[in-house]
Amino acid sequence: MSVENLKNNPLNIVIVGAGPAGSLAAYLLALRGHKVQVLERKKSIERKVCGEYLCPKGVDLLEELNLLNHLGAGFSPLHGMVLVSPENEVIPSYFPHVHKKEKGLSLNREIFDQRLVDLATMKGADILFERIVTSVVFDQEKRQWAVHTDKESFECDLLIAADGRQSKIGHLLKHSREAITDRVALHCYLPRKTHHGLRLGEMHILENGSYCGLDPIDDDHVNFSIVCNASLLKNHRPEEIINQTIAGSKRLQEMFDFITRKTEIRIVSSLKNSNSFIAGDHLAYLGDAAGFIDPLTGEGIYNALLSASLLIESIDKNHGLDLALAEYKRKKKILSLQKNMLNHFFQFLIRRPLLVGLVVKFLNKSPERANHFIGIIGNIHTPIQGIIKMLRA
Ligand SMILES: Cc1cc2nc3c(=O)[nH]c(=O)nc-3n(C[C@H](O)[C@H](O)[C@H](O)COP(=O)(O)OP(=O)(O)OC[C@H]3O[C@@H](n4cnc5c(N)ncnc54)[C@H](O)[C@@H]3O)c2cc1C
Incomplete structure (x- = not known):
């Protein structure tokens, strides 16, 4: 199917999960004229267990999508982070200003997630609450998915699994591996x-x-x-x-x-989820369903929004769904690689107080270092860029 075909023949799309990943994808796809149905197991949008911090790069992404004024309205900015060591050493640090005054946001997840749902609805997406997806089957001949819920069934050309870090779809299709975590x-x-x-x-x-x-x-x-x-x-x-x-x-x-x-x-509990499939066969995983390590670096909301926007960008650019999904998968994997390594390193570090002490000493040598350190955490720098800047500071 060519891009022209995708434009002229809107796809039937089912999205499972009305979190930030699913709702942003629903909004962007409905905006492009596709027929979008979102299946959400909850009765309504709730305030999820979350630190509710949107990192600076997440704020930038909303700005690029022209959604910051609406989605961010009324939420207070965050200008940086105080790091406190096990010895109670306090290191105040500020997001480094690279292109502009970078800032994060303190959200209220119920309001933020609801605003995203409302945007998707406004553009014509159908958000169906109290629909628990119980099984999914791919028809190889028709190249379509059948999605069964506790209430009714749906057919679609593209299935988007945005059902969080305990992804039901990931488990059903054996794409997710919820790592054993204590x-x-x-x-x-x-x-x-x-x-x-x-x-x-x-x-x-x-x-x-x-x-x-x-x-x-x-x-x-x-x-x-x-x-x-x-x-x-x-x-x-x-x-x-x-x-x-x-x-x-x-x-x-x-x-x-x-x-x-x-x-x-x-x-x-169960804070970890890994997914090696990511996309293919008219199916794409977004947000936590595509992989989640630990909330330590506070970037899950950004990753959820970014994965949705990457997928839609790939659909916009490519000649046909298979190519679009292949591109999305490639980009998502590249993005995840550095961040996953960094997150694993942090996990290793925080369990070793001696090493934490050394890192604190290193950061304490110059305020610039601490700023670049949280620049990495806030996704302002890539990990490699940030490490080079810290060493030079
Ligand atoms: C303790 C903690 C603190 C965190 N703090 C932060 C933070 O400060 N900043 C940050 O950026 N991130 C944070 N995160 C991570 C962040 O909450 C997630 O990364 C983010 O919510 C992911 O969005 P999502 O859309 O992928 O999934 P979710 O927000 O989890 O949405 C998935 C949706 O799918 C629905 N669903 C699931 N299964 C089914 C089914 N079978 N049928 C239908 N619907 C289904 C769920 O009800 C849910 O609404 C934190 C996470 C934890 C656990």
């Missing part, structure tokens, strides 16, 4: 006692290889999450783990009161 995330919103004035996120590396991420979502509240070993939960209640973390840090004690059992703490 990590869990504890998440809550905490009222803050003090304001440091500047709008910075915080990343505290803790002694036991756990880490704690803080996102000042508004003047009074902080989005607070701890990623730790699941075994800790065998002997401690979640609020005890959070209180012990607060007790171990002067900075956190200044910011927060100890929490009580009344604080709502949500726990998520």
